[in-house]
Amino acid sequence: MPLVAANWKMNPNDAGDALDLVRGVLSVARGHADRVEVAIFPPFPWLLSISEVLAESGVKLGAQDCFWETSGAYTGEVSPAMLKGWCDWVIIGHSERRIVLGETDEMVAKKTVAALGCDMGVIMCVGDRIEQYEAGSSDQVVEAQVTAGLANCSADDSARLVIAYEPVWAIGTGKSADPEHAYRTMRLIRRVVGDLIGAGAAKKVRVLYGGSVNSSNVESFVELPLCDGVLVGGASLDAAEFAHIVKVTAEVYGHR
Ligand code: PGA
DSSP: OOEEEEEOOSOOSSHHHHHHHHHHHHHHHHHTTTTOEEEEEOOGGGHHHHHHHHTTSSOEEEESOOOSSSSSSOTTOOOHHHHTTTOSEEEEOOHHHHHHSOOOHHHHHHHHHHHHHTTOEEEEEEOOOHHHHHTTOHHHHHHHHHHHHTTTOOGGGGGGEEEEEOOGGGTTSSOOOOHHHHHHHHHHHHHHHHHHHOHHHHTTSEEEEESSOOTTTHHHHHTSTTOOEEEESGGGGSHHHHHHHHHHHHHHHHTO
């Protein structure tokens, strides 16, 4: 089933606005739950109240990050054990964490295996920067990130593993990647995952596109043969816009 994920990032600032936003997408998301898996990734402080709104809806909840240790003296960190049970998913290695907070491939690998070990699904993000894209080294960058990020994973993790290709130059810029480029990179990701955990298991790993996805361009990505859905940032903060993205995805996959 395709996955449409809403990465709210550090928004909204108000608890009431967060609840309004999730209620605004709930009926459409629930109505398509048999054809599209929808997952909402709010900031940590809103997770609990949103989990109550989403209960029994079939719409999934996720965190935007987690730490790799279970507990201990790690001021400010949130462990996967704390999220387990009420978060279905966690995003690991988003480029904003890699670039702004200095998260390394090694940290991504440790967080990924820790979250999987707590029975959560992981959306591991990979992506090239503009200078790498312009230098023609996107493939090497993405291959290295996938290889390092999955260092501790095995075929057993495949059903709960998602890799999102998010070119850094497409995130929040309004300039999404050319679908042909996205397709070639998602094909590369699948090949690399196959080399790492076996081709059979790699088929179960879902591969998403992310970067300036909106209701007008979503079809051009979800109709790509190897695309299993989208990771949506800015457009997920508008309930009507995000609901439309879910609807289009359901229609496209319904025709496959
Ligand atoms: P964007 O963000 O849709 O605002 O480009 C995507 C993301 O960062 O996951």
